[in-house]
Amino acid sequence: MSDVRIDDLPVRDELRGKSPYGAPQLDVPVRLNTNENPYPLPEPLVERIAERVREAARGLNRYPDRDAVELRTELARYLTRTTGHELSLAHVWAANGSNEVIQQLLQTFGGPGRTAIGFEPSYSMHGLIARGTGTAWISGPRHDDFTVDVEAAAKAIAEHQPDVVFITTPNNPTGNAVPAETVLALYEAAQAAKPSMVVVDEAYVEFSHGDSLLPLIEGRPNLVVSRTMSKAFGAAGLRLGYLAAHPAVVDAVQLVRLPYHLSAVTQATALAALEHTDTLLKYVDQLKAERDRLVTELRALGYEVTDSDANFVQFGRFDGEGGAHEVWRKILDRGVLVRDNGVPGWLRVTAGTPDENDAFLDAVRELKKELHA
Ligand SMILES: *Cc1c(COP(=O)(O)O)cnc(C)c1O
Numbered sequence: 001m002s003d004v005r006i007d008d009l010p011v012r013d014e015l016r017g018k019s020p021y022g023a024p025q026l027d028v029p030v031r032l033n034t035n036e037n038p039y040p041l042p043e044p045l046v047e048r049i050a051e052r053v054r055e056a057a058r059g060l061n062r063y064p065d066r067d068a069v070e071l072r073t074e075l076a077r078y079l080t081r082t083t084g085h086e087l088s089l090a091h092v093w094a095a096n097g098s099n100e101v102i103q104q105l106l107q108t109f110g111g112p113g114r115t116a117i118g119f120e121p122s123y124s125m126h127g128l129i130a131r132g133t134g135t136a137w138i139s140g141p142r143h144d145d146f147t148v149d150v151e152a153a154a155k156a157i158a159e160h161q162p163d164v165v166f167i168t169t170p171n172n173p174t175g176n177a178v179p180a181e182t183v184l185a186l187y188e189a190a191q192a193a194k195p196s197m198v199v200v201d202e203a204y205v206e207f208s209h210g211d212s213l214l215p216l217i218e219g220r221p222n223l224v225v226s227r228t229m230s231k232a233f234g235a236a237g238l239r240l241g242y243l244a245a246h247p248a249v250v251d252a253v254q255l256v257r258l259p260y261h262l263s264a265v266t267q268a269t270a271l272a273a274l275e276h277t278d279t280l281l282k283y284v285d286q287l288k289a290e291r292d293r294l295v296t297e298l299r300a301l302g303y304e305v306t307d308s309d310a311n312f313v314q315f316g317r318f319d320g321e322g323g324a325h326e327v328w329r330k331i332l333d334r335g336v337l338v339r340d341n342g343v344p345g346w347l348r349v350t351a352g353t354p355d356e357n358d359a360f361l362d363a364v365r366e367l368k369k370e371l372h373a
Contacts, residue, residue, distance in 0.1 A: 037234035056268035064264035098241025110135030175308030204310035206232030221246035334363035
């Protein structure tokens with residue numbers, strides 16, 4: 001035990017009194033709180049990872065390929081194949097999770113004296129990474145139904161002249177996708193104001209009913225699309241995120257990346273996973289069907305549900321005493337952990353396996369009965 005606390009240390013002023021990011025991980029049978037893919041990697045892929053990592057281990061006395069050429073080439077091939085938009089190595093950059101990609105973007109285009117904006121509720125890490133990089137954070141507006149209020153957002157951009165604009169689509173924690181017209185309108189607003197970088201966070205796009213916005217990078221050097229292998233690829237433990245943008249953006253982030261930031265083991269593992277893309281994307285189809293089932297069944301039970309293009313569903317509304325947190329606890333009492341994101345009146349549940357989703361639906365069904373008893 002130590003009697004010295006964080007605030008007793010000479011930490012930066014903007015970190016004083018703050019808490020680290022993190023969903024509570026509780027040891028319960030059904031964990032549907034962090035948007036992970038519930039399916040472990042298939043055994044043939046596990047074998048392939050072991051093979052490629054063994055190969056990489058023979059060269060661990062040397063630094064890894066700091067430009068991750070083979071991996072970026074394969075990521076570009078995956079993006080080309082799934083979006084129909086022709087990309088090459090030069091358009092793609094990879095790092096340890098898309099959180100690191102976002103950090104590198106903020107180190108490059110944000111930083112002290114600069115500002116970034118997001119439209120909240122959205123992914124809270126955007127604001128936290130902004131703070132960590134000394135970038136001022138502005139919380140922009142949304143409509144009550146969680147769609148982006150284009151007029152108000154454009155006005156906020158004109159007023160604050162941010163250096164970086166974040167648009168998360170499909171959005172976390174609400175689940176809804178942002179239409180291309182909205183992204184284009186905000187891109188125009190951001191270019192008129194400053195010009196600034198627009199980062200489209202597509203962490204969940206593989207689960208979407210619609211298409212990726214990646215083709216929008218064509219002719220728009222200030223537009224960046226960020227992606228991850230943490231969700232659709234079922235590889236949250238791998239820590240591999242990437243971006244697609246004009247090659248100049250890829251050159252720019254190399255000004256701030258740490259040398260050899262992506263280990264040889266990470267590169268080998270990600271390459272093995274990309275060899276099994278088709279198998280992994282079949283799980284995505286199952287999860288999309290389960291996501292749609294959760295939406296339908298929750299609505300049938302009388303809950304309000306935000307349209308979802310992600311692997312999770314936002315449901316409510318829990319007004320009145322205790323509100324959402326009280327309901328979160330009651331669901332937990334039934335052995336199911338969902339997420340209380342702090343959006344007043346709403347909770348978020350990640351689509352799990354059919355059995356896990358059944359356990360969740362049983363819990364909320366019982367709850368409904370209890371509330372009406
Ligand atoms: C989960 C998530 C990420 C992924 O972060 P990683 O660092 O790649 O695991 C990025 N953006 C959003 C909106 C997310 O929800």
